[in-house]
Every structure is written in structure tokens, then in C-alpha cells.
Amino acid sequence: GELALALAAQLAPLRPRLALLHRRTLPPTDRWDTVLAEHPRGEDARVIGELRALRAAGVEAHPFTADVTDPDAVSAALEEAHERLGPLDGVLHLAGVAGGGLLQHRTRERADAVLAPKIAGTLALAEALRRRPVPLLALFSSAVTAVGGFGETDYAAANAFLDAFALAHDGTGAIADRVVSVAWGPWRRDRWQTEALADAPELRARMLRYRARSGISDAAGLDALTRVVAAGPPHVYALGDTLDGLTAQATGTGPEVEAAAGGVPAERRRPRPPLRTPYLAPRDDTERHIAEVWQDQLGVDRVGVHDPFFELGGTSLVGLSVVAHLSSHFGIEFAPANLFERPTVARFAELVRDPDDHTPEPGTTRAARRGERRRAVAARRRR
Template sequence: MTLAARLEAQGWAIETVSRGDDIGARLAELVGRGWHPHSIVHLWQDAESLSRLVQLLDLARSTEPVDITVVTDRVQDVVGGEASDPEKAQILGPCRALVKANRCRWVDIDPRRGDAADLLAAEVTAGLPDLLVAHRGGHRWVRTYEPVKLSRRLSAEATVVQTGDGVQAMLSALSGAPGGLVVLSSSLAAVVGGDLEDVALGAFAGALAEQSRPGGPRVLAVDWDPDVTPEEAADLLPRLLASGLSRIVVSTRDLDALLRAGEARPEAARPSRTVHPRPNLSTPYVAPHSELETQIAGLWGDLLGIEGVGIDDNFFESGGHSLLATQLISQVRDRFGVEVKFARFFDAPTVSGLAAAIVGQAAAVEEAALAELLAEIQGLSAEDLQDQLAAEKQSLLEDGS
């Protein structure tokens, strides 16, 4: 079953656009019919058509943001040793630009795997906030950044190329420095979001640095914070080269905060799901007994589009998958203030099992808080304890007056 067929089976109205079609004319036709897209899946793997889409959506100025999934075929080197594609990696530029007024995620996947359509349908419908996602070997990877400690310096000459000089300048630097060192310098905006061209060139530089070239130069891509002075950069560069990494972000500010701000997207209106009756399951229907089970069944039914969820119904047998389970656990955390481990949910993926996990986790939190309080009391001297009891008594008297 194709991706379009899977989405249609979930109640989505689908319009397909073939390569070579006039995207602007098709979009104008749909808008003229009163049909505004909630979600767009871009499968063409080229930055030019995606940039055109950015312009068209900006001109359309719909009151509702659009949820956009950009799909590529193994462009990123995720697990090491993969053949990344720097040219196609530039698609991150328009993808970042789309984030400004819409929701956009980049999903890198091998389309030949048998479950590719299922995984893509899950990405499109789940609406998770991750910007850069890759599927490899049964795992879902999300790009993150970790702090690096720099110590020793590398005494060597390196060719430094600014990504603003363009793609050809980078490639010329690589061919002109066989066996040497090449540093491709980009702005921090290439990572946290900024000008479309800056982001695209930064993605190109990162993919170039990740490529393995026998006999070629070693390449390091560095995304610099504009607050770093030339003197600081000159001091840092030998230590960056000694790190052995292929890409480094240099930021004088909290990078996580910058990433969150750059990837903050408006809430897209999700197309309403078709609500289906409860499917035929291996377990009989048992209605919720408590208010907690009733609320969980409501969350469950909203996610799966099922009316009448029983407390013994299996989440995955009912049509759920790992991404929807991620959403469910997130909603449970927001609703009940309890962090349920995924392993705990997978052990008993039912409403009753999740309710028991919530109660157990809440009890564990209360027990830990009580143990902490007892430890604090035991650490007090008799005099300090009497002073605290006297203060508590005085506070109670004042509250009662």
C-alpha cells in the first residue's frame, strides 16, 4: 500500500502532484475550490522545488500553518560510513525557512525498505516536533548536539573556506588540498535557523565534512557564533582540529535554547480524523471503572480515532504504533504530571496497564519526597527541630486567627 493510500485509509483527503506539474497552478486551483492543505509531503528531493513551495505558501498567506514533511533517500550519514549527499543536503535551507510560518520536518529514509510507507505515514500523522529525523535499521534517529571538551592543540596548516563563498569554492578547496586540512566555516545561523542560503550552504558543508575520501583532505565544518572574535577563533581552531570531529558548532550562548527558539513552530490545525467504531479485538470490551481510566481512554480514542476504548484493549492491536505511543506518553505527562517509561507502557499497552503505571509512578514520587523529608528531619539537631516545630505551630495559629 502506498503512502497516499495509507493516509486515505485514516480518513485524510489526498491530492497528489507529479513532478513536472505546475505547483503554483495546482495550489491556486485547490485554494479556489476552498481546499486549503493541512499537510504537504515533499518527495522530490530537490531544494529548488521546495524553495518554490516556500514562496507559494508565503504568497498564499493562509491563516492556518501547514504541516510539511520533506522526505529524502539516505542523504545524511547517520550511523557512520554512509554515502551522504551534500547537494541534496541543501534541502535543509528551505525546510528551515518553512519553519518560520509553518511546521516542517526532514525525514531521511531508505525507500526500498518494506515498511517505508508505514514509517512515513506515522511521521506525517504523529506531528512530532523533531526537525531532523532519520530511520535506519529499525531505529528512529533525531539529530542532537553534545558539548565537547577541547584540550590539546594541533599544529598544522589548514585551508579555511567561508561557506558564503559558495559551493564551488568549497569543492575547489577540497581538490586543492589532497591529504591536508580544510575548514569549511559557516554561521551559527546554519544550525539554529536564519537566511535560506546560509542554512543550505551550512548543510552542504556538514555533509561534505562527513564524507570519507580516501587520499583526500580531512575536512572540518565549523558553525561559528557571530559573537566569537577573530582572535578567539584563531585560538580555538587548532583545538577544534585536534578534536577529530567532522562538524562542530561554536556558540557563546545556550545552544539548546537557541535551537528551541529556532525550531519553535506554530500549531498546525490537524485534519479531523474519521472516528471509527471499536475494531474486533482479541479481548472483550470492558468499560472504564475510574475517572483516571476514563480520561486515559479518551486520550487513547482521540489518537487512534476509535469510539469506545475498553480498558483491556491493546494499543498496538487497536492500530497504534511507536510514534503514536510517544504522543500518548507525552499527553499523559502533560495531563497527570507523571513520567511513564516507554518500557513500562510496552509491557502492558492497555488503558488499565497505563492507569496502574500512573498510580505506581505517582506513589513512587510521593514516597521519594517523604524519604527526602525524613532524611532532612533526621539531619536536624534537637534544638533545630524544636525551632521548626515552634515556627510551624505559630504559622498554624496565625492562619487560624
């Protein structure tokens, strides 16, 4: 992946021998020129180009194929690497799949895809390494385990597993003399974020600005890794920022943090960002009140009735606050899921006008709940 290649390039002056594990089977070397000529924009061409660039820079880069979640494939790849390159000095586990998406919308399959390379992948590596222990196993975890983040539930859980694994295995020598889990803050490289936040352009733009300002550079990343590996506890946070700065970024910057505490004053609101939807002003009191709560909680100067909540910079944290305000004003017990299902003022207003027009769980009206309770009591009496 991106960081693995960047670190390999950083190591070039040491002329290292690297076994690069990838789940893609590359064409044999004697076909590389043909592949580059025939499909220059294909994924194979991209990987071949990266390998050639590394080799030209002095890295002895050997590609191996295995899905890291497949214990047999990982064992076979490690054995082959051992045979061809000699004993390994260490294994860096960087395989990962970006999470991204509100828990309410995550399917089991999508969450499993995020968990697999970190959990099943680490266990498969451990199984293979038990037969051939190495001096070092370094796991690439993420600081989301400490600071949270937008739609990161499965990703945070996957990385928390790495941290726990390192704490449990370091010093046992069963698979490696040292097992470290480095929980990285955002790197300057941004492919990860670009993919994970494809549905939230405003948030993504803010995250990219943050990465450009406070992200970890390739050189700083290698420096941190070298120091962590040389000495230090099995679980380390490596950030390009202070923990407070990263926390503010992850949970929502300035205005959103204030929002949780009760709204952003009108003079400090930012202009409505450019959106795919043209601005359309609220058309009745219901829409007007919902838009005002959003403006107040999101710190945006005006909200159109078709503006998507998450494109305005909304996060699940702010969503909780919005829902609490709207529940109290309209006397209806809304659930956060209602906002995720109806993420515009116009769509939410429909729910206010007809509260029964939504999934009964988790957001039910008090009246509906009372009705349900009455029916349940009557049924018990009849029995």
C-alpha cells in the first residue's frame, strides 16, 4: 500500500532487501514490459512501476503474493521469502482497509472487510511466525483508538486489536523478540482519507487540510518507526500533532466542539460551503426551526432545506446534539438514526409532520410508545 511503498523508498539509502507482500498476483517479470505497453493505466502497471522505481533507487524489492487473512498463503509466502532472501530481520504489518461510514449504515460484510486484515491477518501472521520467529513484528495501528473519529467504529476496533495483541505478545519471544503496535496519527499522504470520506466532501476537504498541515511526513514516519523499534513500550502513539490538536480534529474542530456545549454564536458562524444542492430557504415554521438548530449546532450561517447534514460538516457527535434539541422542541423522541436516514431539513421536517412515518425503532414518538404499552397491558390482562 501507500505507506509501505513510501517507507521502502525512505529506506533506499540503506539498500535494503524487502519482501513486499501484496494480495495481487503480478504477471511474471518477463511480461512486465508488455503489460506496461498494453495497459499503462491498469493496477498491475501501477504496481510494476512502483517496484521498478524502488529498484532504481537501490531497494532490492521482491514481490510476494498472499492474502494476509489466509494462514496457509501467509506461511507459504514467509517460507518462500526465507528461502530466497535468508532469515527475515522483521515483519511490518501494514495491510488495512479503510473504514468510513456511520455505524447505522454499516453492514456486517463491510465491517468484516475492515476487521479482517487487522484481526485475521495478524493471527495468520502470528501462526506463520510461530514456526519462524523474527526479531521484530511491527503492527501499523491508528490513533483513532484513542481519539475516535467520524464513522470509524469498525476501523477503531480493528486497530484496538493490534494494540492489545502487541501488549499481550511483546517479550514472549513466541513469534518475535519484539512486538510493537504503532498507533499513527494521520500521515501527509492522503489516499486513505480520500477513499474513506468519499461521501462527505466537506469533511474530507477539512481532513486533507489537516493532513497537509499536521500530517506525518514519510521521513518523520521512518524516524518515528526507527526510534520505536529501537526502544520503547509495545504500544506507542506516533502523531504529527499534539493529542489535543488531533482530538479536536477527530471529534470536530472549533465550532463543532462548541456546538456540543450549546451552539455557535451567530457572529462566529462560517459561510455555507459550496454544495451539490442549490440553496433553498426554509418554507414553513417547521423547516425554519430545524434549519436554525442546524445552523446553531453546525456553526454555518445558513442552511438550505436540501443541504445534506454531513456535507455541511456534520458529525455523529453534532448529530446527537441536533437530535436532542429537535426532540425537546417538537416533543417527539427522535433517535440519531432518524437524522442519518433523513439527512436534510426537508426530509426531517416530513418526519416532524408525520412522526409515525418512520421506522418505529429506534425513534418512536412518546404517544406511539404509550399506545404500544397500553396494548401490551391489555393483551396481558386478556391472557
